[in-house]
Amino acid sequence: MFSSAFWMLVTGDPGLYRIIGLSLYVSLTATLIAAAIGLPLGALLALKEFPGRNVVTIIINAMMGMPPVVVGLMVFLLLSRSGPLGSLGLLFTPRAMIIAQAILIIPIIAALARQTIADIWVQYRDELAAMNIGTAGSIATLLWDGRFSLLTALLAGFGRACAEVGAVIIVGGNIDGFTRMMTTAIALETSKGDLPLAIGLGGVLILIVIAINALAWTIGRTGERLAGAA
Amino acid sequence: MFKFRHSIAMGFIAFALLTGQNALAQEKSIVVASTTSTQDSGLFGHLLPLFKAKTGIDVRVISQGTGQALDTGRRGDADVVFVHARSQEEKFVADGFGVKRFPVMYNDFILIGPKNDPAKVNGSKDIAAALVKIKNAGALFISRGDKSGTHAAELNLWKIAGIDIAKDKGPWYRDIGQGMGAALNTASASNAYVLADRGTWLSFKNRGDLMISVEGDKRLFNQYGVILVSPAKHPHVKKDLAQSFIDWLISPEGQKAIDDFKVGGEQLFFPNAYTPGA
Numbered sequence: 356m357f358s359s360a361f362w363m364l365v366t367g368d369p370g371l372y373r374i375i376g377l378s379l380y381v382s383l384t385a386t387l388i389a390a391a392i393g394l395p396l397g398a399l400l401a402l403k404e405f406p407g408r409n410v411v412t413i414i415i416n417a418m419m420g421m422p423p424v425v426v427g428l429m430v431f432l433l434l435s436r437s438g439p440l441g442s443l444g445l446l447f448t449p450r451a452m453i454i455a456q457a458i459l460i461i462p463i464i465a466a467l468a469r470q471t472i473a474d475i476w477v478q479y480r481d482e483l484a485a486m487n488i489g490t491a492g493s494i495a496t497l498l499w500d501g502r503f504s505l506l507t508a509l510l511a512g513f514g515r516a517c518a519e520v521g522a523v524i525i526v527g528g529n530i531d532g533f534t535r536m537m538t539t540a541i542a543l544e545t546s547k548g549d550l551p552l553a554i555g556l557g558g559v560l561i562l563i564v565i566a567i568n569a570l571a572w573t574i575g576r577t578g579e580r581l582a583g584a585a
Numbered sequence: 586m587f588k589f590r591h592s593i594a595m596g597f598i599a600f601a602l603l604t605g606q607n608a609l610a611q612e613k614s615i616v617v618a619s620t621t622s623t624q625d626s627g628l629f630g631h632l633l634p635l636f637k638a639k640t641g642i643d644v645r646v647i648s649q650g651t652g653q654a655l656d657t658g659r660r661g662d663a664d665v666v667f668v669h670a671r672s673q674e675e676k677f678v679a680d681g682f683g684v685k686r687f688p689v690m691y692n693d694f695i696l697i698g699p700k701n702d703p704a705k706v707n708g709s710k711d712i713a714a715a716l717v718k719i720k721n722a723g724a725l726f727i728s729r730g731d732k733s734g735t736h737a738a739e740l741n742l743w744k745i746a747g748i749d750i751a752k753d754k755g756p757w758y759r760d761i762g763q764g765m766g767a768a769l770n771t772a773s774a775s776n777a778y779v780l781a782d783r784g785t786w787l788s789f790k791n792r793g794d795l796m797i798s799v800e801g802d803k804r805l806f807n808q809y810g811v812i813l814v815s816p817a818k819h820p821h822v823k824k825d826l827a828q829s830f831i832d833w834l835i836s837p838e839g840q841k842a843i844d845d846f847k848v849g850g851e852q853l854f855f856p857n858a859y860t861p862g863a
């Protein structure tokens with residue numbers, strides 16, 4: 356009974372695989388969107404001096420700990436038919452979950468990227484100033500040169516996205532076969548009192564997250580070695 | 586290079602949004618806001634494949650407490666509400682958020698309690714007397730506290746028992762603000778009494794030392810109704826698809842499907858769409 360979730364994994368239970376697939380699709384997409392916004396934002400904060408920079412940095416650092424349920428509620432109110440973006444009809448769809456997770460992890464990726472870039476910036480400052488390529492050019496160069504270190508920021512964001520339940524259950528609705536993910540399925544099985552299945556699903560979730568981290572780590576290390584060799 | 590990377594990211598976002606849009610446009614689907622009892626008991630898992638095979642319509646169920654489900658309908662975030670709190674349902678229709686309420690089926694509430702029975706109520710058929718004993722004994726009682734249909738029924742039963750629970754509650758009365766399953770889990774962990782719908786209880790697996798304490802009182806009757814969200818209030822409501830789901834639920838075929846649904850050989854819901862005044 357305890358191993359029922361793993362048994363479903365081994366026997367290829369289509370329901371379980373759909374749930375895993377949706378979890379990965381939503382969290383990976385959210386991570387990519389958050390990276391497209393968070394990485395340049397973090398780099399900008401690291402190297403551009405402007406009034407209020409410290410305030411923005413503090414706010415972004417603080418928002419790393421934002422409760423998912425608050426983000427979920429904000430996105431819910433925005434996307435609800437009675438809300439400002441209601442006409443898009445996005446509530447209770449996978450896209451609503453992607454939006455919520457992206458918002459949740461942008462501060463994480465931005466804050467970690469800011470720290471990483473700030474460290475590299477110290478080494479590159481004079482060189483980049485001499486190249487005279489402007490802020491955008493400097494940001495692009497720093498992001499590219501720091502790409503292997505920045506992978507950690509992306510993984511932290513992805514891990515948070517994968518693990519959270521508070522936001523996606525509000526904006527996705529945990530609809531069977533449509534917006535049910537690993538974490539919301541675990542919450543549902545817990546509420547049904549099927550604790551062995553719930554803990555089994557939790558184990559499967561942890562395995563998947565470990566596998567993705569291992570993959571990203573391997574890619575990062577290999578890339579780093581090749582880049583170093585070149 | 587910055588611009589190039591930027592455009593890749595934008596392209597990806599656009600792609601994600603567009604592909605999602607297409608997937609939505611292609612299928613016939615409606616959103617039903619319903620209660621945890623209909624979902625957790627497995628009733629929808631039994632009904633929806635039958636309905637889909639007949640009509641091709643995907644029914645997406647969001648399971649919430651009755652109060653929250655009606656609120657989802659009020660906001661226009663569902664096409665149909667399928668809940669169990671008659672006075673709230675009638676208010677929903679009267680306020681113009683719903684078109685018409687149709688009775689669908691009933692089951693009953695039961696009082697669940699620990700086997701050692703600190704309030705000495707096990708086996709009783711009088712729910713009001715049992716609640717008085719629980720209060721007098723100061724035995725632990727878990728309340729849903731989430732404005733669900735079961736919570737509304739519980740508050741009404743305290744009133745019937747002559748107890749003003751808002752005033753008379755003590756540390757023995759624990760308001761957890763969660764769903765039926767969570768309330769049963771809490772009761773199971775703390776050996777407390779809790780009011781539950783029979784369907785969720787029968788399919789609940791983490792019973793611990795809990796058992797049925799009180800059942801069979803006619804005041805424990807639990808009627809379910811279904812309502813189309815008003816297309817006049819919310820023009821995007823998929824009126825035709827949603828109405829065909831309601832029509833099917835109350836058709837002889839839908840009623841028979843409800844009648845046929847059993848868990849462990851026990852019938853969970855009793856169709857009564859044709860009972861006058863239900």
